[in-house]
Amino acid sequence: MAPLVKVSNLVKRFGGIVAVNDVSFEIYKGETLGFIGPNGAGKSTVVNCLTGYLPATSGKIEMNGVDITHMKPHQRVHMGLARTYQIPRPFPELTALTSVLASSISGKKRINQSFQDAMYDATHYLEFVGLFSKRNILARDLTFYELRMLELARALATTPQLLFIDEVMAGLNPGEAKNAIKMIRKAKEEFGITVFWIEHVMAVLMEAADRIVAINYGSKLAEGTPDEVVNNDDVIEAYLGKGWREYA
């Protein structure tokens, strides 16, 4: 099966610091790919390079066989990439509905879509994440969990093929976190999207991911099924330190 996105030898340098060093992996259609690594491993930098937020120093990113390495972020969104942020970044002065409406209008090009049609679309996505009753509330007045859901609705409204989820669990309580995971699963089933999921909480990815890629210091450590990756010595060492066996 041809991969949806193929990343080959991705390198990102900030001056002398190598944040991402020669990382290659593939994302297949319909899967949930987990992406793990300790703090500062370069996870978010990889996502920023993939979504066009940061230009890659070298390497190649292909989507459906099209080279997107030098495309601008909005062009990549039109190709079918969408992202959420680690810390929610809403449009503070827009209401929940208009935030989603904006991405419904500006996402992947849809023919014969008027402003009002986009509004119907936006209500659908808001209803999907359970924020319909808050549609007329300014985004800055929403709670943290609602902001996360708004981010998800905003990303889904661009009709992506591949959704990058950046640490969805950070700052949520266990109940909310459970809902969030359920919502992402539902989105995957209902909209047929592929999910690229960055997460700190291993338990979540063990349950949700089909495959996991682990990185540390910008280089790929391991790739495989969740069981393979968590039992990989390099991964355990990266998380727990070299002397972990003495305390195990």
Next chain:
Amino acid sequence: MVEMELKRDRIVIRLGTKKWEWVLEPRYWRNTLLWAAFLMIAPAVAYFYSPGLINTMISANIYAAIAMPLALMTIGTGRMNFGPQFYIGVGGYTAALLSIAYGWGPLTTLPFAILMSMVAALIFSPLVIMARGLYYVLLTLLLPLVFLEVTFIYTDIFKGDTGLFGIVPLLDTGNAKNNFLLIGYFSTAIMFAYLWFINKILKSRYGLLMASINDDEDVAHSIGININKIKIIAFVAASTLIGIIGWFYAHYFSSFAGITYLPLTFMLKVLLVLMIGGRAQVFGCVVGGYFVAFLEMLMIRFMGPIQPLLFPIILLILLFILPEGLFGLYRKRRYREYLPTIHVRR
């Protein structure tokens, strides 16, 4: 080609694979129509009782017509431009120089004034991509001041010290009072045209895209908005609309001097129109324009020599006690629109 279809409450327009819907909401038109009728009748009443008031109304309309494109530019680029009067200078000098050199009337100079403002705006449009925050403010602040210097340095062309005279007037009916009335209506027409056009843009999908750029540029980019395109279009369109006001000034007074429009004092007035009316709200600009113009007139009439000092102080106090502006007070009581108010953040 273009297909139009009239439905019960809307007109559906189709062009190729694009579709627009123009929702007609007559129940919301009442207040707008009442105010429009009032503004149309006011010059005629003033014509019989106090013709001097027409002059104030023209200033008010023109202040509003400068502030409205500035509001559009502020929202569309997500940055506060402190030198919109630069484009008044460009439009005004183009019209004035052409009219004096070739004896052209206002209708002939208008396309050239539009063209020159557009070209000038295009030349400076990379500013909205490169600079943000304070740097953008400083750069835009410098533009009109540099232009003012240029009018003094090349004084044989621009007549920086005396101003240009002998421009073909806008209208000439042979009677000064009638001229005044007609120009009053013309300025109202310009103001209404700007109001309609800019309000239409801000309520459309492009207005929403501009609002999201105003809120957070990076996020707007990441949901698929081509921010550079929208920012440049908003910048150039608004600058061109301001340039047309320069053309109006040149032909209205039959003279044009950069020193009247290019210094900061004029910008301060425009900025206050924008803020007193309500931060970057198009309807607020009309309220602010009339408020500032009439306050200025009253101050000149009754305060005499301390007017230049008192005028900004009164306006600053008003800014302090009325942070939402005059139109904001009205909106607070009658909130009925599905699209939220757009506030200026930077």
